[in-house]
Amino acid sequence: MKRDQLTATILKETNLKNRFLDYVQVDTQSVEGSETFPSSLKEKVLGAKLVDELKSLGITDAEMDENGYVYAKLASNCGNKKRVAFIAHMDVALDCAGEGVKPVLHENYDGSAIKLNAGIVIDPEDSTELKQCIGDTIITSDGTTLLGADDKAGVAAIMSMAEYLLKHPEIKRPEIRICFTPDEEIGCGVDRINLEKVDADFAYTLDGGFPYEVNYENFNAFSAKVTFKGISIHPGYAKDKMVNAIRYAGKFVDLLPKTMSPERTCGREPFIHPVGIEGNLEEAKVSMILRSFVPEDITREENIILNIIELLKSEEPRLQVTPVFKESYLNMYEVMKDHMEVYTYVEKAIEELGAKPDVEPIRGGTDGARLSFMGLPCPNIFAGGVNFHSQKEWVALENIALASAVTVKIVENVVK
Numbered sequence: 001m002k003r004d005q006l007t008a009t010i011l012k013e014t015n016l017k018n019r020f021l022d023y024v025q026v027d028t029q030s031v032e033g034s035e036t037f038p039s040s041l042k043e044k045v046l047g048a049k050l051v052d053e054l055k056s057l058g059i060t061d062a063e064m065d066e067n068g069y070v071y072a073k074l075a076s077n078c079g080n081k082k083r084v085a086f087i088a089h090m091d092v093a094l095d096c097a098g099e100g101v102k103p104v105l106h107e108n109y110d111g112s113a114i115k116l117n118a119g120i121v122i123d124p125e126d127s128t129e130l131k132q133c134i135g136d137t138i139i140t141s142d143g144t145t146l147l148g149a150d151d152k153a154g155v156a157a158i159m160s161m162a163e164y165l166l167k168h169p170e171i172k173r174p175e176i177r178i179c180f181t182p183d184e185e186i187g188c189g190v191d192r193i194n195l196e197k198v199d200a201d202f203a204y205t206l207d208g209g210f211p212y213e214v215n216y217e218n219f220n221a222f223s224a225k226v227t228f229k230g231i232s233i234h235p236g237y238a239k240d241k242m243v244n245a246i247r248y249a250g251k252f253v254d255l256l257p258k259t260m261s262p263e264r265t266c267g268r269e270p271f272i273h274p275v276g277i278e279g280n281l282e283e284a285k286v287s288m289i290l291r292s293f294v295p296e297d298i299t300r301e302e303n304i305i306l307n308i309i310e311l312l313k314s315e316e317p318r319l320q321v322t323p324v325f326k327e328s329y330l331n332m333y334e335v336m337k338d339h340m341e342v343y344t345y346v347e348k349a350i351e352e353l354g355a356k357p358d359v360e361p362i363r364g365g366t367d368g369a370r371l372s373f374m375g376l377p378c379p380n381i382f383a384g385g386v387n388f389h390s391q392k393e394w395v396a397l398e399n400i401a402l403a404s405a406v407t408v409k410i411v412e413n414v415v416k
């Protein structure tokens, strides 16, 4: 794949490779339903290590707070007072084994299928991005765990940016802020972030996939829970008396539009996705998530649900149905559209590296969405990895360096 000279220079002049290999071997899997913050106290082990490393690079203003967030400041060297933050998350996903990661290097990759332990094969026919990485150093796990490039590639890229800028004081930089967060994978990545400590005008998360992905749009996300209340009675004497909530919950799910499901949609298409069903004949509940890029589609989805409810109630007037809709997160574009200069810095950075940004709306959420609504506009940039949350996760070392090069170019452009 095409990469600018800066990428090779960062790879040569910074400790990128060793630091990435080091980070992935620290177990930082977050834990769903934990009582503590961060959800796994092991995340703080990496946090403490990162603070030490920032200090050894010469960044004296670096600390980890009691919640496991790492904050660091690198002062401007040219009087430019703009404050730009780079953010990555330290935890790794829990959908896949994530403890005891043993990274494997496949140097000078030849384009063939990569065979790992436990019969895991990363085939360039499925993972087509591999074809663009011939000659690169591909990093995988040994096949028994995920790798954790999501998002330790982002952490390593930001750390190497800091190292590179400190080695090159001739590069004019604004006020730079660094923040490493815990618990992104369980949706709590910014729950306890201290924006005063982040201390920035705008920010970038480095949590995207393959080059040159950039995102400034994500789903509007709502949840819906519909409760069906029936009438319970001894089945032997139930004729014309029983109303079985299970039957109506089942019927409700069956009437949801099948073309509007995650398995049948892509791009900008919205969906309604049933994620849970529970109950007995007296009471049954169906949980769903609603997703769309425009608010009008959420209203449309809510109306679809309400219409099905009306239909079922007209069929069985004794049935009681209660829907509850709740907002989860919103499309960051609502904020970004008034701050597009934040995106323009990335676009220019990538163009200066001889490429074009691959702008994609995220069919999911991002910490940057919540940060944007908290007043910190925050698009997302690739960190290099592919096949997140799986034993087939991989990253080309050169692409982590490329992400780092993009951040260096952003820094330059903010000053210009």
Ligand SMILES: [Zn+2]
Pocket: 089, 150, 151, 184, 207
């Ligand atoms: Zn991530």
